[in-house]
Amino acid sequence: MCDEKELYVEETPWDKLKEECGVIGVYAPGQKDIARLVYFGLHSLQHRGQESAGIASNKNGKIQYYKEMGLVQEVFNDEIIERLQGDISIGHVRYSTTGESYVANAMPLVVYHKGGSLALAHNGNLVNAKEIRDELQDNGVIFQTSIDSEVIASLIARFSRNQCIEEAIVDTAKIIRGAYALVITFGDKLIGVRDPNGIRPLCIGKLDNGYVLASESCAFSVMGAEFVRDVEAGEMVVIENNQITSTRYDNQAKKAACTFEYVYFSRPDSVVDGKNVYLARRNAGIILAKEHPVDADLVIAVPDSGTVAAIGYSQESGIPFGEGLIKNRYVGRTFIQPDQRMRELSVKLKLNVLKENIKGKRIIMVDDSIVRGTTSGKIVNMLKEAGAKEVHIRVSSPPVMNSCYFGIDTPSSRHLIAANHTSEEIGKIVGADSLGYLSVEGLIEAIGLPEDELCAACFNGQYPMEVPKTGNKYVFEKE
DSSP, X not given: OOOOOOOOOOSOOGGGOOOOOEEEEEEOTTOTTHHHHHHHHHHHTGGGOOSEEEEEEEETTEEEEEEEXXXXXXHOOHHHHHHOOOSEEEEEEEOOOTTOOSGGGOSOEEEEETTEEXXXXXXXXXXXXXXXXHHHHHTTXXXXXXXXXXXXXXXXXXXXXXXXXXXXXHHHHTTOOEEEEEEEEETTEEEEEEOTTOOSOOEEEEETTEEEEESSTHHHHHHTOEEEEXXXXXXXXEEETTEEEXXXXXXXXXOOEEHHIIIIISOTTOEETTEEHHHHHHHHHHHHHHHSOOXXXXXXXXXXXXXXXXXXXXXXXXXXXXXXXXXXXXXXXXXXXXXXXXXXXXXXXHEEEOHHHHTTOEEEEEESOOSSSHHHHHHHHHHHHTTOSEEEEEESSOOOOSOOSSSOOOOOGGGOHHHHSOHHHHHHHHTOSEEEEOOXXXXXXXXXXXXXXXXXXXXXXXXXXXXXXXXXXXXXXXX
16 A cells, blocks of 8 residues: 555536546456556556556455556556555556646545445546535545545445445446446456446456456457457446356436547547447548548648548548658647646647658648647647648547537637637638538548437537536435
């Protein structure tokens, strides 16, 4: 167990707590070093969160854990991993928004209660966490963090006083609303839960002597696991005695998988809800070229998430694809930097222009999305300073018009450039010679899932559930 010497922030800006993270769990009784397997899996999910990392291991119901701020390889070493022995292990990588970056909010969360020790890792965001939290506090519950994941853990612990852990999780799921993919270990069980809309991804892999749960299938390769299937929306899977038991706790909600997983967040070699992310991004580039053609000399990408769409654009347009921007592999994603000042500085640290390729040429620059617009403007300026004759921006997703309440770090609409300006205005603001966005219809076609099984609320404002400013009250018996 490790001491966590960080300041606690009492005032919590709940409207800013948006979590897009990576979770993983391994069930492999008798296998040595499963914490190391989780460590490798977290490396594969590092793109989902770069602020903190943690691993909790369960040995006969007793849980040891370690979590700290930083990248996976910075947080863990051989000595720490050797101490995390167990038959079940879960892990988490996290990013958050401004003001919420401290170790107390890192996961997994470990809760000690009457029924035993429980460790939980959560990817997603609840829309009614504040209301539930307030009522729990009114009933004497004390919270140690400012994350909604602790609300989930507290509810499970509360319900499990008088019933089994599975029933406690189901009762918790009846109260919480929003997006969540949960990996939980309790007793001799590894449990995975996906929200009723299936907004956040979670999938199952098979080891020779056990199972893996992970946010993305890309983690399975390095772990030696074989992809089995996705956890379904509204499903809880319990792995015990080397068998999987499935419970559909909600069959009523409409499936609404997050389109932004395909646009940006998931790794290209992952399969999410049966659709390969690489193919979805390439298809998006192909359709983008049909919707917004332009005469140019070279197609380049904003690496890395724009690369596959740029290849598709080049393929469809017949304009050669080449490198124009070189990425520094040791700098993280600028989109998920927790501070705007750091985000802007990271652009220059992250990208450098390959002048020999772009000088004197008309460039099509393909990016996956434009959120605030600050990054795009800086890149266009870098390209033109390096001698690009023209820079035409093509975006392989629609304009981001609305805030996400379910975990993607899109800010309030007043900070979303597309919510306040037309495409033509945005093009002028960022200094591009032209700007074209993929249509919502084009994105849905590129992904290949039915429109009514996808959440595109950040693009079209059609949320899969009510997103109230104030929520309902939930009644609990006082102690």
